Amino acid sequence: MKLSINHLEWDTNFFGINVGQVVIEKPFANHKYVTNKNYDLIVVEQQNNFEVSIIDYYNSYQETKLVFQKKNITSTSSLNKVKDTDIELITYEKLYNLALLSGKYSRFCLDKKIGESNFKYLYKQWVLNSLSKQFANKVFYIEQENTVVGFVTVATKHNYAQIGLIAVAEQYQGNGYGVQLLNKVEYYCAQNRITELRIPTQLKNKQACLFYKKNGYVVCEEKIIKHFWKK
Helix, strand or coil: CCCCCCHHHHHHHHHHEEEEEEEECCCCCCCCEEEECCCCEEEEEECCCCCCCEEEEEEEEEEEEEEEEEEEECCCCCCCCCECCCCCCCCCCCHHHHHHHHHHCCCHHCCCCCCCEEEEEHHHHHHHHHCCCCCCCEEEEEECCEEEEEEEEEEEEECCCEEEEEEEHHHHCCCCHHHHHHHHHHHHHHCCCCCCEEEEEEEECCHHHHHHHHHCCCEEEEEEEEEEEEE
């Protein structure tokens, strides 16, 4: 069976390879698919984890992506400790290491075929584009003794908001900074009449999943993502 692949222009331009994406909804006979060889990387999405084989490609990586959700956000309090980059400017360098930390369970980090340098450059650009409001509407952070110990980015998408990056430095975890950042985002949503907040993460990021559940979030989306590279 031949796959109909959606060309991912941004990924192709960023990584300098031809990247495509396909959603496979159900298994097909012997699970073997064919496609043209124009793609260096095919990103396969599945709702259920059945075997997939693409001729002349091999599967290098697989993850389960989760999206957590909270509806009816009504937060009416803000925390003074959490700063807003629209008010108190900050350079990307102060957020960069935290951005890498936020992505340590991502497919861009864990698929070794992508490479460490590409992973680091991707998250550098993610921070820069968030600060310039290309990827995010708001960037909030917490600073202790001139050191940024946590930050979060949030973007509005139609009738909901979504967190892009969120991290607290490992040595400062367990002090409630993650809750403060989350509360700040919820406050921002409530002030802007956004009643739903979503947070994507990975199933293997057990700490994050537990954190979101403890703060009233539930899973609204789950899918399998696989990377197939051309042989």
